[in-house]
Amino acid sequence: MQLSDRVTGAFLVVLGGAAALSGSRLPAVPGQDVGPAAFPMLIGGGLVLCGVLIAFGIGHNFEVTEEAEEDTAPSGGWFRRLAGLRALVPPALLLFYVFAVDLLGFLPTAALIVFTAAMALGARPRLAVPIAILAPALVHLVFYKLLRVPLPAGLLPAPW
């Protein structure tokens, strides 16, 4: 997700402007000059300034460019683009957890998450399946039994 400085700078300008604008509309504290509006306006202004500076490449020469470490996938067209999307697997799995855990219960949801993540990282099923069984059981044992976090039981209640 390498974006040019112009793109990120412009984004910051828009964000800062929006923050300052909507901040200025906040209701003031009666009888006071400064209220909840002051801080967002200040920050918004700062963000706009930084965004402009970044877009024009000021301060760029302070950056140390990291060695290129990606590009594992064979180069070429759609495959590479798909490989880049793999980065979105972890947040997607977390959202899956949010929506599924109350329905399915902790153990099945967690097993699915671990299995998918392991496969996405290139594990063989011989490794992914045992991990998907062991890791949720261990986490459940520690958090449910020891720390008493109310993890939902759902379809498959834990045997302990």
Add this chain to the structure above:
Amino acid sequence: MNDMLEAFRLVAAADVVLAILASAIYGLVVGSLPGLSATMATALLVPVTFYLSPIAAVATIITASAMAIFSGDIPGCLLRIPGTPASAAYTDEAYAMTRRGQAEVALGAGLWFSAIGGIVGTLSLVLMAPLLAEMALSFSTYEYFWLAFLGLMCATLVARSSPVKAIASMLLGLLIACIGMENPAGTPRFTFGVTNLLGGIEPIPALVGVFAVSEVMRAMVTPEPPKLPRRKFGSILAGQWALTKKYQWPMWRGNIIGIIIGVLPGAGADMAAWVSYAMSKKFSKEPEKVGTGHPEGLVEAGASNNASLASGWVPALLFGIPGDTITAIAIGVLYMKGLNPGPTLFTERASSMYALYLIFIIANIIMIPLGIVMIRLASLVLRAPRSAVMPAIILLCAVGSYATGANLFSVVMVAAFGVLGFVMERNGYPVAALVLGIIMGSMVEQNFITSLIKSDGDVLPFIERPVSAVLAALTFGALLWPVGAWLLGRVQAGRLRAAAAPR
């Protein structure tokens, strides 16, 4: 004296001893795995500390962070991949030593000087904190405002990144901290009608997302690090005493620089290591050897990053201002456990403070035997396939953030901050500045607005008091430093070009 005895009793409690041992092993393992940083280790510990006694909770954080900073040296030395960002400064040097067949010396230096740095840093904490506590009692909102602001500015001075981008990250963090009802008027601000946002952004989901989820995302698109060949190590500590005597001066310089950088709010172990390594390069008596596997830089920077760890607690305990990202997490735990940071902590809860010092010392002493075991087992631990470790981390992120409030919305926040951290890191925006902005946002705003109301909108009282004037000068110094460095670079480049030009 009574307090001291009480402190011994507190630390000798079974749950504290167990917490220290368990978190030591946890810290060593997590720190040694590339991609899992010390900050991430600490962030994932927080949900567990909810359920521990106050002293045990603080002990887990102190021990795990100290161990993780040391064991980050291990993969740096053996694989040329730093285990934590704080080891990155001298990874090349350590790896060069390994290639010359001196892996034991390099690892031993990492261990031995980490422990020394940690102990010296602790002593500085013991000496400095009560002195500064006296001073802190007379601080008003002006001083607190400048101190918090100075911390934010120091966080933007992190090496290897554009200062403009760092400031932008920090401002973004402050903007995120604006969300919620915690503002002078108590009106919902930037909540977009989402009820869950009314309480503001909790720091723990943000930290877990930025430091843990984004690392897992990175792992998805980067190749797996090479496997470590099985190897036998000779004696780890042999020759370390000779190194201590030979490089006594660099060691002390490293300790002192580490302490200073640690005390500066906002700047932590990574920066201490970079600065110390640069110093040792500059002042080395054998400059031609630097970079070819010379232990001097290892000694200096290895001591420095562990020293900064302990002294980073000074601003955290006194003012509630984090010295680095690890103490930023620790402050949250302190509040949660009723050990609210502030100068009165040293008078009213003196026994707890002594206990904290003791834990620091114990952690740095047991680091040596446990570290040796860890080095011997390193080839085994580093053999753990990434595709087995990272899925477990995702699961821990979900459960851990859920455990902090039994609210599934925090899991959504973790995912969102994971994406934000990933995109920011990819584009050269330092995430540490973002995190400090989020954590310190409400403090900066509160002191700023209170000061403005007190002074009736006048700016002058901000710099009238002597301490606040000094702090203000330091803050603007930090702000203008990059400009100065840039101008200096321009002048030097100009001179070089003039010298190179044909006459």
